[in-house]
Amino acid sequence: MQLDKKTFVGSQLKQICICIFLLLVSCRLFGGQSQSPTPTETDAIFELVTLGDAGGIQDGNLSAFLFRVLSEPNYIALDAGTVINGINVSLANNAFKYLELNKDKKLSLTGNILHHHIKGYLISHAHLDHVAGLLIAAPDDSNKPIYALKSVNQTMQDSYFNWKAWPNFTNRGIQPHLNKYQVIDLVPQQGLSLKNTQLKVTAFSLSHSVESTAFVIEYQNNLFVYFGDTGPDEMEKQGNLAAIWQYLAKQMQTKTLRGLVIEVSFDNQQPDNQLFGHLTPKWLLSELTYFYSLVEQKQQFQSMGVIISHIKYSLESGLDPRDKIQQELQQKNTLGFNFMLAKQGQRIIL
Known part of the structure; x- marks a missing residue:
C-alpha cells in the first residue's frame, strides 16, 4: 500500500513524538534530573547567601547562611x-x-552587612562548626537576638558565654551581662515573628549527638526550611524528620515550599554505625522519598530547590567528597529532585 506525502509526514511526526516521550520517561526513570528554570528576580521571593558550606574541619568555611525576603534588605x-x-x-x-x-x-x-543587615541568628545547635563565627565576631557585632531551642541556648551559655571560654555577650547567665545579644528561646512547633524582618519561624527538634533544629521559615504563603545536623529517622528511632515532612506536606496544600537546605555529611561508603547523627545520599533520598509520598500535588517538587550543605572536608587524597556525593545523589534521583551543592560565596534566589 502506498502512502501519500501528507500521510507519510504525519506518520513520521507521530514516531518522532513517541521517541521524544520515551526519552523523557527514560531520563525520569533512570536518574535524570527534572530541572526547572532558575527563577528570575521578579519571580523569586527569597535570597540565600552561603557564608559557609562545609561541616568541619575547614575553618573559614563552616556552616552559615544569610536569608532574606527580596523585598527587604534585612x-x-x-x-x-x-x-x-x-x-x-x-x-x-x-x-x-x-x-x-x-x-x-x-x-x-x-x-x-554585619551591623545593619544581619538582624539576628537562628542557631540550630551549639557545635562549634555552627557557632564559631558568631563567637569570634561578637566583640564587634551590633546588638541583635539569638534564636534557638532552650537546650541549645543553655549549651551556648554553659560552654561559651561563661567568662571562661568567652565573655558573656548575652543578657543571661553569669554576670556581668554585656547585653550584646538578646537570647530568645524557641518553643518547638510554635511560630514566632523574627524581629526587624518580615519572616516568621517555626522550630522543630532534630536528632543529632545533641539536640539540633530545623527552622521552617515563612513569608506570606511562601516557605523555606533550613535543617541543622540530623541523622535519618530509621537510625535515630525518634521520628523527628517524619514530623517535619508531615507538617510541610500539610502546609503545601495552601502554601509554596520554595526550597530547603539540608545536610549530607558523608558519601554512601560511611558505615551506618559511624554516621554520628548525619545523613548520606542514600539516607537523604530515603527521607525525601517519604516526603514526596505525602505531598498530593507532586508538581510542586519541580520548582523546589534542595540545597546540600555540611559536606565534610576531607584531608585524604583522591576524589573530592563533593563530587562523589553529587554523583551518588544523581545516580538514584529517580523522582527528579533539583539538587544543588551549596558553595561559599554563592547567591541563590528561590
Whole structure:
C-alpha cells in the first residue's frame, strides 16, 4: 500500500513524538534530573547567601547562611560557623549585588552587612562548626537576638558565654551581662515573628549527638526550611524528620515550599554505625522519598530547590567528597529532585 506525502509526514511526526516521550520517561526513570528554570528576580521571593558550606574541619568555611525576603534588605543568619570570612568571600563573588546596602561611612562593606543587615541568628545547635563565627565576631557585632531551642541556648551559655571560654555577650547567665545579644528561646512547633524582618519561624527538634533544629521559615504563603545536623529517622528511632515532612506536606496544600537546605555529611561508603547523627545520599533520598509520598500535588517538587550543605572536608587524597556525593545523589534521583551543592560565596534566589 502506498502512502501519500501528507500521510507519510504525519506518520513520521507521530514516531518522532513517541521517541521524544520515551526519552523523557527514560531520563525520569533512570536518574535524570527534572530541572526547572532558575527563577528570575521578579519571580523569586527569597535570597540565600552561603557564608559557609562545609561541616568541619575547614575553618573559614563552616556552616552559615544569610536569608532574606527580596523585598527587604534585612537578613536572618541560619547558623554562624563562619561569619566575617563568609561575608568577605560573598562580597568578592558579588553575592550582595542586589542588596541596597546601608551607607554607614564609618564602616566597611563587611561592617555594614554585619551591623545593619544581619538582624539576628537562628542557631540550630551549639557545635562549634555552627557557632564559631558568631563567637569570634561578637566583640564587634551590633546588638541583635539569638534564636534557638532552650537546650541549645543553655549549651551556648554553659560552654561559651561563661567568662571562661568567652565573655558573656548575652543578657543571661553569669554576670556581668554585656547585653550584646538578646537570647530568645524557641518553643518547638510554635511560630514566632523574627524581629526587624518580615519572616516568621517555626522550630522543630532534630536528632543529632545533641539536640539540633530545623527552622521552617515563612513569608506570606511562601516557605523555606533550613535543617541543622540530623541523622535519618530509621537510625535515630525518634521520628523527628517524619514530623517535619508531615507538617510541610500539610502546609503545601495552601502554601509554596520554595526550597530547603539540608545536610549530607558523608558519601554512601560511611558505615551506618559511624554516621554520628548525619545523613548520606542514600539516607537523604530515603527521607525525601517519604516526603514526596505525602505531598498530593507532586508538581510542586519541580520548582523546589534542595540545597546540600555540611559536606565534610576531607584531608585524604583522591576524589573530592563533593563530587562523589553529587554523583551518588544523581545516580538514584529517580523522582527528579533539583539538587544543588551549596558553595561559599554563592547567591541563590528561590
